Amino acid sequence: MINQFLFLFFLEVLGLSFMILFKKNLDRAYLYLLSFPMGVSLWVFLILIFLCTGLHLYRWAVLTASFLMLGAFFLMDLKKKAFSREERMPLVILLLSFAALSFVFLGLNYSFFTNDSWALVAGGRTIALSTGLPARLLAEKGIFSYILHSAGSFWHFDYLYALYPMITLFLMLFFIYSLYAPFEKKRISLNRHLAYSGLAALFLLSTFFILMNSTYIHSNLLYGFYAFIAVFGLWKRLRGDHSVWLVVSILALLSSVFIRVEGPLVALIPVILLISTRELSLKDKRIYVLSVTLAVSAWFLKLFFVFSGFTGKKLNADRSLFVILIYLLCLLGLWLSEKRGLARLRSYGPPAMLYALAFLWSYFIWTKGMSMKGGDLIIRRYGILLVNILRDGGWGITWMALFFLFIAALFMARFPQDSLFAYTILSFGLLFNSLNLFRGGWRVGWGDSGNRMLVHIIFILGFYIFLKFKVMIFKNETS
Amino acid sequence: MMNKKLRNMMLFLPPAILVIFNVVFILSYLGGKKGYLRTAYQIVLNDFYGLQSAAFVVVLAILCGLGLRKKISGAAFLRRIFLIFLLFMIAVNLSFFPELNRDTQGQESKRFRRLRTPHLEEAVRSSAAKSAGAIEKYLQLGNDLNGKTLIVPWPSEDEEFGLFIGFVDPGAVVRKKYPYLIGADDLDFLKTFDARTSRFSIKNEMTESLVIVSEDPDAEEFTLFRNDRTIFFFSPEIVKRLPVNLHD
Numbered sequence: 001m002i003n004q005f006l007f008l009f010f011l012e013v014l015g016l017s018f019m020i021l022f023k024k025n026l027d028r029a030y031l032y033l034l035s036f037p038m039g040v041s042l043w044v045f046l047i048l049i050f051l052c053t054g055l056h057l058y059r060w061a062v063l064t065a066s067f068l069m070l071g072a073f074f075l076m077d078l079k080k081k082a083f084s085r086e087e088r089m090p091l092v093i094l095l096l097s098f099a100a101l102s103f104v105f106l107g108l109n110y111s112f113f114t115n116d117s118w119a120l121v122a123g124g125r126t127i128a129l130s131t132g133l134p135a136r137l138l139a140e141k142g143i144f145s146y147i148l149h150s151a152g153s154f155w156h157f158d159y160l161y162a163l164y165p166m167i168t169l170f171l172m173l174f175f176i177y178s179l180y181a182p183f184e185k186k187r188i189s190l191n192r193h194l195a196y197s198g199l200a201a202l203f204l205l206s207t208f209f210i211l212m213n214s215t216y217i218h219s220n221l222l223y224g225f226y227a228f229i230a231v232f233g234l235w236k237r238l239r240g241d242h243s244v245w246l247v248v249s250i251l252a253l254l255s256s257v258f259i260r261v262e263g264p265l266v267a268l269i270p271v272i273l274l275i276s277t278r279e280l281s282l283k284d285k286r287i288y289v290l291s292v293t294l295a296v297s298a299w300f301l302k303l304f305f306v307f308s309g310f311t312g313k314k315l316n317a318d319r320s321l322f323v324i325l326i327y328l329l330c331l332l333g334l335w336l337s338e339k340r341g342l343a344r345l346r347s348y349g350p351p352a353m354l355y356a357l358a359f360l361w362s363y364f365i366w367t368k369g370m371s372m373k374g375g376d377l378i379i380r381r382y383g384i385l386l387v388n389i390l391r392d393g394g395w396g397i398t399w400m401a402l403f404f405l406f407i408a409a410l411f412m413a414r415f416p417q418d419s420l421f422a423y424t425i426l427s428f429g430l431l432f433n434s435l436n437l438f439r440g441g442w443r444v445g446w447g448d449s450g451n452r453m454l455v456h457i458i459f460i461l462g463f464y465i466f467l468k469f470k471v472m473i474f475k476n477e478t479s
Numbered sequence: 480m481m482n483k484k485l486r487n488m489m490l491f492l493p494p495a496i497l498v499i500f501n502v503v504f505i506l507s508y509l510g511g512k513k514g515y516l517r518t519a520y521q522i523v524l525n526d527f528y529g530l531q532s533a534a535f536v537v538v539l540a541i542l543c544g545l546g547l548r549k550k551i552s553g554a555a556f557l558r559r560i561f562l563i564f565l566l567f568m569i570a571v572n573l574s575f576f577p578e579l580n581r582d583t584q585g586q587e588s589k590r591f592r593r594l595r596t597p598h599l600e601e602a603v604r605s606s607a608a609k610s611a612g613a614i615e616k617y618l619q620l621g622n623d624l625n626g627k628t629l630i631v632p633w634p635s636e637d638e639e640f641g642l643f644i645g646f647v648d649p650g651a652v653v654r655k656k657y658p659y660l661i662g663a664d665d666l667d668f669l670k671t672f673d674a675r676t677s678r679f680s681i682k683n684e685m686t687e688s689l690v691i692v693s694e695d696p697d698a699e700e701f702t703l704f705r706n707d708r709t710i711f712f713f714s715p716e717i718v719k720r721l722p723v724n725l726h727d
Binding site for chain 1: 561562574
């Protein structure tokens, strides 16, 4: 137990020492709330560098590299004089609270395991102990969770069960604060705004399936959190906040890419929306698209070689090349969007993406339907999805309420740059439906893969809806 | 003139009580003191949704009345409506927690049974009939195994995943993915994992363990119709190494 505590505490300190570098340009609450997810990402990226470069994951090497990274951030913090006297007390309180809460979660192990969970835990061990990258593992799931669970080998604990409640805690606090103070340039009164944000978060948390995910050893909740941070960070930057939000968004988007097999495809949605916008400078766009493309291409090039001679069900060598190709096409798209003659076409980007995804979905339905006994199977599959959303998926009334609120929100007064959320949600919905047609194992119950994937979008959707309603009902009190 | 505080209390108290009641109930259930509270809950709130809906309508009516008498502004009216709506959604969501939908015998409540569509019931029944014999046959084997130590090696690189652990809801159809299924209804199994030796052991604390091993590699699916939620999948190689002769 103590080893797992030390690992989680290390991740928090790592994330905090990284985020403190941006303390002049970031709201303190965001700085603290992003520290843990960023710490998790940074440590995973460190191990990813080991794996990409073919370095063997010796325990001493991983521990040395981890502490070297922490030391480097700490030195940079000291150089920036980040730990002033008034800074120290909140940091100490934060770290003590983190320690106390992680001890609580370490003591109360209500882990929820499925065979997927087992595959993650066992896969983590395999990654830590084997000399090469096992193609069989990487063809089924993203590398992110495997790496996280490989920590058990380096820090000597069995499996990482306390991570998920801690992530849920940070996610909920981040959700509440981002809803409470989305336009933090203007100070707002605490009571009613906080009550509203707290109730909105509680509404999501009172959903059985979301609460279950807080102890479920899986990647869904992690993905949902990082996808939310990525889109939220991009939105903050679009609204003119400091470019540190771009860094946060890039790190979160890359984390989401590595968490799930379909991650690279879903990550294209914010990338395309970013290319299409006029609100960001060319420099910002180049940094964003180039860094995401380089990181994704480097990893999938590695996978291309790992998969040579191996036929994976979800990922294989051909699909790895396909991912590299579409990201290179995004770079080309960015270059073309800078051309004077084509620049005015940029605004058509988001609707064009929606139409393309809708066309893709229709095409898959039509072609799959022709091969599935006149579409009976497709109707049955969507029937299962609907039954799960409304009854057996553990969602309670959540999706029914969110669906109607979303429809209402689309027609309500806009808040700045809200189309980023609207397009992300609609595009995700279409992509989700298209990808769903290719998977097997449809079943009634929460364990259905499509049902679990709904966690990926629910925080972005919830934020969009509740912010829209908040803008409307607190009209006279927000900026 | 109604006191402002009293008016707000009237508006927010009913949904807040429902939320608190649900939370207390869930906590008490988790804490193991379920008997009395559960009975009280069922007597007081037999038709939970009916009561919640009625309370919601009453609160809305009070709000509308206040709005019409211009006691509160339009923005304040909207704000309260939405906050109350959120409170009710929380209460309804909590009442959907699976444990709340079972009666004292652990059966699904009538409300849930009523919601089941006939074709799904039929699908579950037909697949259950096919595999019922196989499962019943191995229930006894499961009982025999209970309490004995089972050592399972950590899956190695050159062997297919040796062991999978999965939770399956009662009534769910388990598609055949691996020919050999072994199940146990207790997470304690996981806690017996020893990182140093990379081994699990099933110990006597497992009260409701159930082991299902299919010897029919061609079986397409199994249906679990008891409250068995966990299934362990073992590869044929590992089953051969089990310390108990499953074919006796």
